[in-house]
Amino acid sequence: MCLDHERSSLLQFKERFTIQRFASLDGNAYPKLNSWTAKDCCFWDGVECDEHTGHVISLDLRSSFLYGSLDYNSSLFNLVHLQILNLADNHFNYSAIPTAIKQLSMLTLLNLASSVFSGHIPSEVSELSKLSTLDLSYNVHRDNSREKLLKLEQGGFESLISNMTSLKMLHLSYVDISSSVPDSLANFSSLESLLLERCGLRGDFPIRIFQLPHLQHLILGHNEQLTGNIPSSIEKLSSLNALDVSACNFSGMIPTSIGKLTQLTYLDFTENYLVGKIPSSLGNLTQLTYLDLSENNLVGKIPSSLGNLTQLIQLWLSNNRLSGPVPLSFSKLTSLLVLTLKNNNLTGTVNFDMFFGLKALRELDLSDNKLSVVIKHSINDTVPQFRYLSLSNCNLRKFPDFLQYQERIVFLDLVGNYISGQIPEWLFDKSKETLYLLHLSENNLSGKIPHTICNLSSIADLRMSYNNLEGNLPQCFGNMKSLSVLTLKNNSFSGNLPIFSKGNKLKLIDFSENQLQGKLPPSLTNCRDLGYLNLEYNQLNDVFPFWLGSLPELEVLMLRSNRFHGVIGEPIPDYEFPKLSIIDMSFNNFSGKLPSKYIQSWKAMRNSISRNLTYMKTKTISVNGFVDFRVTTKIKGVNLFYEKIPDIIAIINLSDNKFDGEIPEDIGDVEALFALDLANNNLNGGIPASLGNLRNLESLDLSQNDLSGEIPLELAKLTFLQYFNVSYNHLTGPIPQTNQLSRFESSSYENNLGLCGIPLPNKCGNSEAFEPPHSSFEEESSSSSFFQFGWKVVVVGYGFGFAVGLFIGYRIVWLP
Template sequence: MAGWVLLNISIMCFLLLLSGFPSYSASSKLLCNPDDSSALLQFKSSFTIYCTSDFVNCRPPSPTASWEIGTDCCSWDGVTCDTMSGHVIQLELGCGCLHGQIPPNSTLFHLTHLWRLRLDSNNISGELPSSISNLQQLIYLDVSWNNFSGQLPDVFGKLSKLTFLDLTMNNFEGQLPSSLFDLTQLSNLYCSSNKFTGPLPENITGFSKLTELTLADNLLNGTIPFWCLSLPSLGTLWLNNNQFTGHIGEISAPLLRALYLSGNKLQGSLPESIFDLENLSVLSLSSNNLSGQVNFHLFCKLNLYLLSLSKNRLSVNFEYSENYIFPRLARIGLSSTNITNFPKLLTQLERLEYLDLSDNRIQGEVPKWFYEIGKNSLTSLNLSKNLLTSMEQFPWNNLEHLDLSSNLLSGDISSSICNASKLEIVKLSRNKFTGIIPECLLNLSSLTVLDLQQNQLYGILPGSFSKQNNTLTSLNFNSNQLEGPLPRTLAHCTMLKLLDVGKNQIKDTFPYWLQTLPELRVLVLRANKFYGVITDAKSNNSFPKLRVFDVSDNNLSGPLPAAYIRNFKAITNAVQEESSLQYMNNVFIEDTAGVIYASYEDSIQVTIKGVDMVLEKIITSLAIIDLSNNRFQEKIPQIIGKLQQLKWLNLSHNKLTGAIPKSIQNLKNLESLDLSSNMLTGEIPAQLSNLNFLSVLNFSENHLVGKIPQGKQFNTFSNNSYEGNVGLCGPPLSRKCNNEPSGESPPSLISHNEEKIGFSWKPVAIGYGCGMVFGVILGYRVFSTGKPQWLVRIFGGELNRRARRTRTRSRANHGRMH
């Protein structure tokens, strides 16, 4: 009985205890602070909300979809409230589908209790307002992956509690504000991929707790200050892809694990202090001006996973290195480091994933022991730009990227290459490979890029492209000896951006069926045996993204393909859709940390002034149409003037007739224009002198007449641009233009005058019949002897006046026609 009493008393006490804390009872509900609720709704109303698929990790709908008047804001997606006061303390709007700007008086800055604000992956533009300093409780601020621009406000003195700041992937510019370097609590600072300029400050008072500093991909310059390399807590330093100069100073950051200094203008030798960083796992120093000799065995003191010394003026010495152990080394970049042999050190690297020995002086056959390294781990191998003559095996099952270009490799391409079933990029260009293309190579399900240009491959191009080849973006077979027709199964490659089969022996009609490929940007069919008329486009959406169209040096005939030209939307659009600073089909190979350790860019051959040139990279703003050296006839269509982004136009060596279209004046971006070796007539339109970017011009070997336009770019062209047009006159030609009859008229005008003179004698022949012979003899005697003088003056003068009127009328007619 006593036990029951005690139990009941305990239960009553527990219930009374619970009743004393009503705010934590299960039935209670936290209500949002009404001022904060209103501020959030007004903040939302200042944006347009729509979701796109721009970011892979973003999933619609927007978090703000749950924000409704009359509901508790503490229950809204992305909103966290303080359990006691109901104030909003966290706002998570990453991938929030916000489009617009944040005005300086935004109600966002009324949420003064916020300690975490995340706007990751929206489309917010304009400047970041200085009124963000009102949020003085902020610990975490993330505005990365937006379109913010302008200078970063210098207000961080009021945001002294910040421990995390991410400004990555915006358009911020100018110098980093000085107050940023005074933050004493900051542990993570990410400012990469902006347009920050100027040097870093020499002395700072903050950053004592900084563990990660990321300033990569900006325009920062000057020398790297001492504090950058000596922060006591720093674990990762990203200064790559800027414009830093000078020497790398001594490094005394004891906890440093990753140092990225690649893509700058750093000079001198490696500091000895690098070899004392026992925790260093990543050292990336590629693409600088570093010099001197490096003894590779010294790196064994470190705990390296990635080492990149590529593209400097360093010489790497592997002597004694075989006697040292590198237990974690998996990624090695030693391009352009004066290596003459395969380092035997590679045999001990059981985890080798990435190896770049390109642009060295390694020659001869690939040794047998090399095929044993990284059999199950190697994913990327670059041996390009060496003097290799033979490579018999491809034993790497997990290989994804293979570059053997620019060597002396000969013989057949071994079908063992297909054992690497995960291959994505295969670059075997600029070698001496012979034989046929292994069909299994085209059947690799992951294949993205296949570059076999400039070899001696022959046979029919395999036609095994299936609907599974939807990963292919680039196929380059230029400068081989391939025959037969173009396989129609290429139409299955719906992701194809570049197709180059130039300089082969392919015999076929124009592949109109390629017009359905939605991503095709480059189509090169030059120097083959394509023949016949280019049939009309089957759709108003043919070749929608095509920017390079080269069918030169074939046997194509008929009129120019006006229907296709009209549909080249990527060139006819007045506004360039993609950044002109980017490259077509630029493939970056990154590691899990986003570090680019290899890349691929498409390349093509073009002809300028009759000279073949190789474009190692194809800038996205490039737009070329080359229809030269065919048998095209009829007039140049006026629709050519719609190609407002066109850079190079070559219609030379055809049988084109008629006048030069005045619509060419609309091609304001045109840099090269070649209409030579045709049968064009009429005058050169004076409006073409307004093409300000024109640097190459060739109108030679036509039937053009009249005065050559003067002014601007036209004053820079030489005689060669106009030779072979006997009717042209004026500078730079020595033939002067003169409205008065000259002693020697152009052949076309002499012929014209002779016809008129002959016509004037016809009434004599008709009217006097049998007296024609007498009249002709009399006329000859009169004009040859000059007697009687009065008769010569009368008829001679009349004839001269008629000739002048005829020439005047002829010019007037030309003016109306052209």
């Protein structure tokens, strides 16, 4: 029987916690402490005693729904004979690991994983010199952020393990280590499992660790500042079962000797800088169930020996520079669930029938290569039931017939083929309850959209841009409760926009470059999640849709090249476009004064920004992934297409309308403006000096108006200005001779008969009088741009993912 004082300590420990089901994540969790009622504690669930002394030597309370704090004076630390302590998968309410842990000096196993401990790992843990297993991993916020809660002091990694010379398992994944991996770890000859995922590791990974004779699991994934290579000596890890260096900074070639690791079941090298060919020796790893070499710089042909990996469940080779054909030996991979070869340089004809025998196959991605996919076989019940199928840019000429027999497809991508004719009605029939994403853009589709599209009950992302589709837009587009992204750009649709019902989830609508007519339906205000609305290049005939200002998430509004007209009045309370950052109303018939009151009310445009911010943080829409907002607008004098938009910028384009009157002074309060285009209107008066307050401005076009007076010296403060055009006005006086304004070409100032000075050929009588005093603003770099990554017409990436079971997970990366 257990000893009374230890029984009492256990009961005191129990009293400090409540049983809460949310505290454990394991589906098999249950409240072990509910059994702690009998007199002999050695028979309690999770408790084990020494059969000779009666001392409690093991306490296994993993996944027990424990909720509460573990304090330094907890009675737990009275159990000084404990050898095993497992508290994993509970919720200790952000407690620090108590320093009293050192009192349990007999511990050989300490597992505090996934139990919401926080703060610095105390140095007292390092005094547990008998530990063979230390697991402090996955202590993170239990929300989507997965923020790390545990942290090691700077340089504390080596101190933590210095006394634990008997370690077999060291699991510190998601602990903020933020240092290099100590070379001394290679001296731990008993080490079997080393898990260091997402630890902020940096520096060179010690190459000697690849020689530890008993190592079975080496997981280093997502340490972006960790450098290293895969040495040929890796063959010494003859017991290695799992190797993950994904999303690290590893370089070099994959050594041929890796083919000697015949016990490997999991190999992940994705998102590194590996070069050279895929060694054919990988075909010797016949126990592999997961192989990911994607997102590297691998070249050459795919070895046909990979067809020997008959246990393989997932094979990822996407985003490399692989060439040659798809190996016919892949038809032998009968266990395969996922095969993705996306975005390589693969060539030749793929007989799609080779995949029909892979009955387990659920995800197949052959997109964005130089392949021609041909389907010859007659359809029968041997066709795999795909969940994800991407055949974009595969030279298809028609819809694959086997799609008629796909009853549970979720993602279907046929973008960028040569599919012509009408969309068959059966496409929206068989998988109508599961189809989540459908991309048919960039084909030669014609005719009307079949009415059966209204049967899609789960569709969230529907794209049919760049085709020859015509007729009216289906009214059900406004009623689909699951639809979030709808793009029909560059077709020949006509008629009115659909009526949008309450409760819809639309976040992105792009109907641009069609022949739509009539007025905007006020029911668009029912799209409460709408962040992006693009209606440009249509024949819409309406006044300014002020009521769109009630949409709380609207950030981008594109009305360019329609027949909008009339005076834009003052904003009405609750209709002020609270998040609007980009608006293009150019090439319409708006008249009257510039809508200065509206511009003043656009709060999102008035936030000053730091030039030190990164430029690549894009506006996103969550559809189990992301969609980048894209705009084509006149910036820097030409129409540019931007595939991504930095997060805190503003663009106003009111050019090519009939606005008159003066440019209001208070436009200088819109501090986040990146581009302002008021060209080709009837504006008069002078250029406001307040425009000099727009310190982030890179493009300013005031050309083809009736502006007069001199160019204000205050514009010299616009140190990031890269495009400036005041041509075809009535400006007079000298051009300020500043580094900013005098460096533009003469075309920026032409047809202003009263202007003089560089860069114009006519000199001023006393140009020196118009040189402003030296300013620190001019010392700033004017070459940096929020769009410094350039402009190009490219395809935007989309990311999606969903679980399919298996501990490996199920990853999807998507292009439209």
